[in-house]
Amino acid sequence: xxxxxxxxxxxxxxxxxxxxxxxxxxxxxxxxxxxxxxxxxxxxxxxxxxxxxxxxxxxxxxxxxxxxxxxxxxxxxxxxxxxxxxxxxxxxxxxxxxxxxxxxxxxxxxxxxxxxxxxxxxxxxxxxxxxxxxxxxxxxxxxxxxxxxxxxxxxxxxxxxxxxxxxxxxxxxxxxxxxxxxxxxxxxxxxxxxxxxxxxxxxxxxxxxxxxxxxxxxxxxxxxxxxxxxxxxxxxxxxxxxxxxxxxxxxxxxxxxxxxxxxxxxxxxxxxxxxxxxxxxxxxxxxxxxxxxxxxxxxxxxxxxxxxxxxxxxxxxxxxxxxxxxxxxxxxxxxxxxxxxxxxxxxxxxxxxxxxxxxxxx
Amino acid sequence: xxxxxxxxxxxxxxxxxxxxxxxxxxxxxxxxxxxxxxxxxxxxxxxxxxxxxxxxxxxxxxxxxxxxxxxxxxxxxxxxxxxxxxxxxxxxxxxxxxxxxxxxxxxxxxxxxxxxxxxxxxxxxxxxxxxxxxxxxxxxxxxxxxxxxxxxxxxxxxxxxxxxxxxxxxxxxxxxxxxxxxxxxxxxxxxxxxxxxxxxxxxxxxxxxxxxxxxxxxxxxxxxxxxxxxxxxxxxxxxxxxxxxxxxxxxxxxxxxxxxxxxxxxxxxxxxxxxxxxxxxxxxxxxxxxxxxxxxxxxxxxxxxxxxxxxxxxxxxxxxxxxxxxxxxxxxxxxxxxxxxxxxxxxxxxxxxxxxxxxxxx
DNA sequence: TTGAAAGCGCTAACAT
DNA sequence: ATGTTAGCGCTTTCAA
Numbered sequence: 106x107x108x109x110x111x112x113x114x115x116x117x118x119x120x121x122x123x124x125x126x127x128x129x130x131x132x133x134x135x136x137x138x139x140x141x142x143x144x145x146x147x148x149x150x151x152x153x154x155x156x157x158x159x160x161x162x163x164x165x166x167x168x169x170x171x172x173x174x175x176x177x178x179x180x181x182x183x184x185x186x187x188x189x190x191x192x193x194x195x196x197x198x199x200x201x202x203x204x205x206x207x208x209x210x211x212x213x214x215x216x217x218x219x220x221x222x223x224x225x226x227x228x229x230x231x232x233x234x235x236x237x238x239x240x241x242x243x244x245x246x247x248x249x250x251x252x253x254x255x256x257x258x259x260x261x262x263x264x265x266x267x268x269x270x271x272x273x274x275x276x277x278x279x280x281x282x283x284x285x286x287x288x289x290x291x292x293x294x295x296x297x298x299x300x301x302x303x304x305x306x307x308x309x310x311x312x313x314x315x316x317x318x319x320x321x322x323x324x325x326x327x328x329x330x331x332x333x334x335x336x337x338x339x340x341x342x343x344x345x346x347x348x349x350x351x352x353x354x355x356x357x358x359x360x361x362x363x364x365x366x367x368x369x370x371x372x373x374x375x376x377x378x379x380x381x382x383x384x385x386x387x388x389x390x391x392x393x394x395x396x397x398x399x400x401x402x403x404x405x406x407x408x409x410x411x412x413x414x415x416x417x418x419x420x421x422x423x424x425x426x427x428x429x430x431x432x433x434x435x436x437x438x439x440x441x442x443x444x445x446x447x448x449x450x451x452x453x454x455x456x457x458x459x460x461x462x463x464x465x466x467x
Numbered sequence: 468x469x470x471x472x473x474x475x476x477x478x479x480x481x482x483x484x485x486x487x488x489x490x491x492x493x494x495x496x497x498x499x500x501x502x503x504x505x506x507x508x509x510x511x512x513x514x515x516x517x518x519x520x521x522x523x524x525x526x527x528x529x530x531x532x533x534x535x536x537x538x539x540x541x542x543x544x545x546x547x548x549x550x551x552x553x554x555x556x557x558x559x560x561x562x563x564x565x566x567x568x569x570x571x572x573x574x575x576x577x578x579x580x581x582x583x584x585x586x587x588x589x590x591x592x593x594x595x596x597x598x599x600x601x602x603x604x605x606x607x608x609x610x611x612x613x614x615x616x617x618x619x620x621x622x623x624x625x626x627x628x629x630x631x632x633x634x635x636x637x638x639x640x641x642x643x644x645x646x647x648x649x650x651x652x653x654x655x656x657x658x659x660x661x662x663x664x665x666x667x668x669x670x671x672x673x674x675x676x677x678x679x680x681x682x683x684x685x686x687x688x689x690x691x692x693x694x695x696x697x698x699x700x701x702x703x704x705x706x707x708x709x710x711x712x713x714x715x716x717x718x719x720x721x722x723x724x725x726x727x728x729x730x731x732x733x734x735x736x737x738x739x740x741x742x743x744x745x746x747x748x749x750x751x752x753x754x755x756x757x758x759x760x761x762x763x764x765x766x767x768x769x770x771x772x773x774x775x776x777x778x779x780x781x782x783x784x785x786x787x788x789x790x791x792x793x794x795x796x797x798x799x800x801x802x803x804x805x806x807x808x809x810x811x812x813x814x815x816x817x818x819x820x821x822x823x824x825x826x827x828x829x
Numbered sequence: 830t831t832g833a834a835a836g837c838g839c840t841a842a843c844a845t
Numbered sequence: 846a847t848g849t850t851a852g853c854g855c856t857t858t859c860a861a
Contacts, residue, residue, distance in 0.1 A: 112853095112855085113854065113856095123832045124854090125831075125832060125857095128856065129856095136830060138830065138831090141830080141831085155587065156854090156855080157525075157855070158584055158587050159525040159530075159587060160837090160853070160854035160855040161854080161856075162521040163522050163525050163838070163853090163854080163855075163856095164836080164856045164857075165837090165857085178540065178565075179547045179766075183546075184541040184542070184546035187540045187541070188567070191567060200584070202564055203540075204563075205553060207554075222520060222562070225520050225521060226520050340770070342770075343770060378770050378771070379770050382770045382774075385772045405740070407701075408701040408702070408704075408744045410743055410771070474837095475838065476838080484848085485847065485848045486838090486839080486848090487847075488846080490839070490840065491846095491847090498846060498847085499846070503846080518838090519838050521839090522838035522840090522853090523839055523840075524839090524853095525837090525838080525839075525853050526838080526852080526853055527839080
């Protein structure tokens with residue numbers, strides 16, 4: 106016991122066995138007599154022994170730590186994502202190590218490459234970060250180490266990927282607005298992209314735009330630069346709400362019958378709250394004057410005023426898929442197995458209709 | 468280079484120096500010739516060398532990792548807290564390792580005691596977790612390892628502690644309601660505790676209650692079981708909102724002049740959103756019918772409808788204080804210095820008045 | 830069923 | 846300014 110810390114040696118000595126036997130006993134390995142194991146466990150307990158993981162890792166090359174990389178902690182969406190991933194990681198007796206890139210592609214790249222923890226301390230990595238779109242860099246960056254990409258949106262993924270139901274979800278959201286009677290539907294998110302350019306998009310917003318615009322065109326409704334607005338978070342969403350509000354107020358003034366906008370699809374919930382706020386600043390009410398739907402399904406939408414209709418994505422399923430993939434790769438790696446081609450999965454979603462898209466009798 | 472991984476040996480060999488010189492060169496230690504350092508760095512770059520942290524930790528006993536323990540990731544408050552702590556940790560060239568206890572005191576205890584990472588892998592720990600109130604266990608649990616407690620609320624802290632302005636903030640919030648004309652103020656949080664029992668409370672809510680009730684009594688307003696409600700999150704807050712709404716509606720029916728409740732102080736923002744939602748379910752409007760104020764200052768209050776008045780606490784300052792304390796303890800420990808008595812600090816706050824407490828002309 | 834030897838990759842301490 | 850030695854605490858391998 107050097108330096109006040111009990112080592113395996115101490116435990117072994119106290120139990121009257123070799124360090125190796127003590128190690129095996131503590132790890133519950135087969136081939137240790139019951140009585141011997143009992144002695145060892147007792148000694149460990151008595152001496153308050155705790156394994157030194159650095160030593161264990163150094164020798165075994167495994168840490169059971171999964172590196173989870175996201176853009177930031179403090180957003181309703183990411184905090185929920187991290188929660189799901191961390192819970193599922195823990196459930197599988199692995200340890201989650203969460204890191205944020207703060208939306209810097211450099212930081213994300215660094216997290217995977219120059220960061221000395223990566224690949225040495227971590228058994229695998231799960232990443233959801235912006236600016237990592239393209240194919241080649243990723244596979245190379247991780248140099249064959251177990252890696253799962255969240256919402257990579259690649260057509261031909263080079264690594265295991267779990268995608269959000271971007272296109273399907275956005276389509277369902279817009280169809281819902283149409284069913285609720287909307288005829289002039291705005292899209293708030295990353296602005297306008299013509300349909301032809303959406304054919305092979307590989308970004309989350311691009312896919313959402315494809316789904317949303319598809320639903321509009323299928324219903325014979327307009328999709329062009331006049332119905333798209335910028336707004337990816339609450340702050341920007343509020344600005345979009347102001348712009349939309351300006352249009353509506355102007356139409357009132359000119360006594361135009363058809364409202365210029367009567368429904369809004371927001372590329373995420375966070376932005377939707379901002380839009381509602383922005384409309385409220387102009388005295389416009391949701392759903393009375395304009396209906397609003399988001400996508401993501403952050404828990405907050407159930408308690409806001411009005412409560413928010415949204416596309417709820419199944420983040421627990423996402424976490425399960427991601428951990429299935431990563432553990433499979435880790436196993437594969439341990440047993441030097443054959444490398445299987447990258448897998449892809451898309452998680453489920455559910456339309457949750459709440460007050461913000463209710464039909465209001467006038 | 469065994470197993471495809473470049474080791475320090477490889478770099479040293481390639482640069483034509485000893486491993487020790489290579490190590491010193493890579494770490495920028497003094498006493499290495501410029502030309503030698505250059506050779507080493509070039510070799511490391513070329514061979515794509517990355518230090519093996521497990522080995523380094525094992526030998527040096529330092530990891531530069533700070534363990535951050537919180538109740539959960541997915542709450543507006545905790546995600547913001549973690550963000551601040553993680554940013555500040557990174558800014559000091561340390562690595563944050565975030566863990567959630569999911570509100571289980573056992574998990575918190577385990578994170579500090581039986582978790583093998585603790586004290587072996589981590590240089591220090593910062594914890595904000597429920598169920599860790601009492602003095603003795605904590606100091607013991609961490610067995611002298613650097614530890615900082617967030618919002619421990621102890622009268623005589625046994626470890627370094629950074630507290631929230633619980634009492635002062637709650638007092639300011641209630642005084643604000645009074646200034647805005649409220650005369651029947653409800654407190655939504657953890658229920659009722661008589662004043663005498665609040666004299667030596669050591670919990671966050673207890674202190675908030677002391678501040679709030681103090682402000683009420685000082686103004687000659689009632690503080691008793693009839694003005695306190697349970698509601699610590701949005702869901703419970705919504706229920707409290709329903710209860711308060713019931714009271715108000717009943718008073719309308721009985722044509723009572725004085726409203727039974729005209730202001731609500733919520734023990735956190737999250738709960739405040741729920742209260743507003745609950746009141747809305749009864750057709751009651753904020754601030755028109757009831758004024759509401761929260762405490763914490765989560766960013767969301769700026770975009771909600773109505774925007775939420777709150778006590779904004781300075782989480783960046785909290786992170787600074789906490790890291791000052793922990794790095795001081797780590798240094799102290801390295802240099803075997805004298806153990807200084809536990810420090811305590813309370814962070815600042817700011818009253819942010821928004822729509823939810825605006826005076827409405829009828 | 831148990832133990833002895835060897836070494837993971839690095840760095841503190843001590844030479845040179 | 847550079848190199849040598851030793852060993853952190855554990856586990857893999859092989860022998861008993």
